[in-house]
Amino acid sequence: MTASVSAPALASAPASADVATLRVVDKQVRADGVVTLDLASPSGGRLRDWTPGAHVDLVLPGGLTRQYSLCGDRFDPATYRVGVLLEPGSRGGSAYVHRELAVGDLVGVGGPRNNFPLVPSERYLFVAGGIGITPLLPMVRQAEALGADWRLLYGGRERRSMAFLDELAAFGDRVLVRPQDETGLLDLAGFLGRPRPGVRVYSCGPAPLLAAMERACADWPPYTLRTERFVAVDGGAPARTAPFEVELARTGTTVVVDPGSTVLDALGRVGVEVLSSCRRGVCGTCETTVLAGRPDHRDALLDDDERAANDCMYVCVSRSRDERLVLDL
Numbered sequence: 480m481t482a483s484v485s486a487p488a489l490a491s492a493p494a495s496a497d498v499a500t501l502r503v504v505d506k507q508v509r510a511d512g513v514v515t516l517d518l519a520s521p522s523g524g525r526l527r528d529w530t531p532g533a534h535v536d537l538v539l540p541g542g543l544t545r546q547y548s549l550c551g552d553r554f555d556p557a558t559y560r561v562g563v564l565l566e567p568g569s570r571g572g573s574a575y576v577h578r579e580l581a582v583g584d585l586v587g588v589g590g591p592r593n594n595f596p597l598v599p600s601e602r603y604l605f606v607a608g609g610i611g612i613t614p615l616l617p618m619v620r621q622a623e624a625l626g627a628d629w630r631l632l633y634g635g636r637e638r639r640s641m642a643f644l645d646e647l648a649a650f651g652d653r654v655l656v657r658p659q660d661e662t663g664l665l666d667l668a669g670f671l672g673r674p675r676p677g678v679r680v681y682s683c684g685p686a687p688l689l690a691a692m693e694r695a696c697a698d699w700p701p702y703t704l705r706t707e708r709f710v711a712v713d714g715g716a717p718a719r720t721a722p723f724e725v726e727l728a729r730t731g732t733t734v735v736v737d738p739g740s741t742v743l744d745a746l747g748r749v750g751v752e753v754l755s756s757c758r759r760g761v762c763g764t765c766e767t768t769v770l771a772g773r774p775d776h777r778d779a780l781l782d783d784d785e786r787a788a789n790d791c792m793y794v795c796v797s798r799s800r801d802e803r804l805v806l807d808l
């Protein structure tokens with residue numbers, strides 16, 4: 480179904496130089512609770528290139544930004560496609576996209592950025608849960624185009640809530656569709672098989688699925704599993720409850736971050752603007768290089784090894800374990 484055309488309206492003003500104003504040129508219902516938006520430059524110009532796993536930020540009314548994976552044709556230079564699930568209880572983000580954003584409207588779009596890149600391999604196993612299919616769809620197209628050996632396990636609540644089944648049907652038995660009301664919980668162990676080298680496993684979906692994937696891949700070679708989360712993680716209590724100092728190496732300025740404020744906000748108060756978007760530790764926009772000190776990582780982006788390296792942090796959510804951090808700002 481294509482949404483009705485309305486008078487052009489700007490959903491929200493662009494928030495930074497990284498944000499372009501694009502027009503909604505198509506809106507389609509893809510499954511129960513899932514729509515896709517096609518976005519294009521009002522001038523019809525070429526959009527920035529992207530790779531499978533990339534996402535864009537939609538800048539929505541009230542300054543809300545939400546991250547959505549690009550799921551269209553990466554070789555279409557003029558159009559971005561995103562899939563949006565209507566989140567239960569949504570009051571601004573996905574509810575606005577589903578109920579108000581219409582074909583013809585203008586919307587701020589940041590990115591694309593890719594925190595979930597597809598690394599070269601001859602064998603891939605993909606596991607999607609629900610709307611988590613969106614970043615994996617361009618990946619399976621790429622794996623197919625490159626002649627890789629790949630399989631996709633795609634679970635959802637029920638068949639009618641699962642988007643893109645028609646497109647995936649073209650891949651035949653490489654794709655296993657497993658609606659929970661028909662087949663129960665996903666058989667991850669059966670799909671993954673025995674741990675073996677040379678396989679890359681990519682998964683995106685709800686937190687319980689990603690936790691189950693981490694358990695299922697615990698005995699696989701390091702870095703086999705890559706996951707994508709668009710949900711902020713609960714980092715628990717901060718490592719420090721006392722204020723800490725952030726030294727800005729390029730100017731020598733020192734900023735005190737008290738327990739009630741973020742590093743990003745403390746920097747903003749002294750006029751140091753770090754580009755940000757989600758402010759929840761999920762989009763990667765505010766990545767900042769750490770020169771000294773140990774961050775208290777509270778984002779959903781870094782894996783354990785990246786955290787242990789202590790050479791970068793997401794200043795919208797992450798804090799400090801030490802009295803002092805030195806940042807490359």
Ligand code: FES
Pocket residue numbers: 754755756757758759760761762763764765766778793794795796
């Ligand atoms: S602004 Fe998104 S990770 Fe910090």
